Amino acid sequence: MIGRLNHVAIATADVAAASKVYAEALGAEVSDPVDLPEHGVRVVFVTLPNTKVELLEPLGPGSPITAFLERNPAGGLHHVCYEVGDIRAAAAQLVASGARVLGDGEPKIGAHGKPVLFIHPKDMGGVLTEIEEV
């Protein structure tokens, strides 16, 4: 069921500042910031040879990452995203194993234009986990 690691997400108070390290110190390919109001984040994508880093900054009052940054003012690892072939089947299998799917359980279109869902960190060894249908 589980496929490639699609991305590792890092929450930060300032994606523009955070992305400079990847672009300048590490010579990575870095996108311009992209606002995703439907997800309450501003995102910068760092493209690596085998996966992506997703830099996330809160966007708007109800951002789902605001509380995380209050707990972690310097920023930090926020979530991982795995690719799956059938997101509804994957979610059903996770729920059957006792994991909680966040939100209303309906896949939403994520930053890469594909359906995504999030699984509660407490049910994934303390790691907020996103699945993306590819």
Ligand SMILES: CC[C@H](C(=O)O)C(=O)SCCNC(=O)CCNC(=O)[C@H](O)C(C)(C)COP(=O)(O)OP(=O)(O)OC[C@H]1O[C@@H](n2cnc3c(N)ncnc32)[C@H](O)[C@@H]1OP(=O)(O)O
């Ligand atoms: C979809 C667009 C883009 C993409 O890739 O396509 C994105 O990835 S957008 C990413 C931003 N969106 C989300 O993260 C949506 C899912 N997240 C949520 O619904 C919340 O962040 C939630 C419910 C995971 C956490 O909410 P909150 O921070 O308000 O804290 P809670 O008090 O509800 O947390 C309960 C419990 O979980 C711990 N926690 C919270 N966030 C994380 C985390 N990122 N990793 C690990 N653990 C986390 C928190 O500390 C609490 O633990 P406790 O021991 O009870 O204190």
Ligand SMILES: [Co+2]
């Ligand atoms: Co993500």
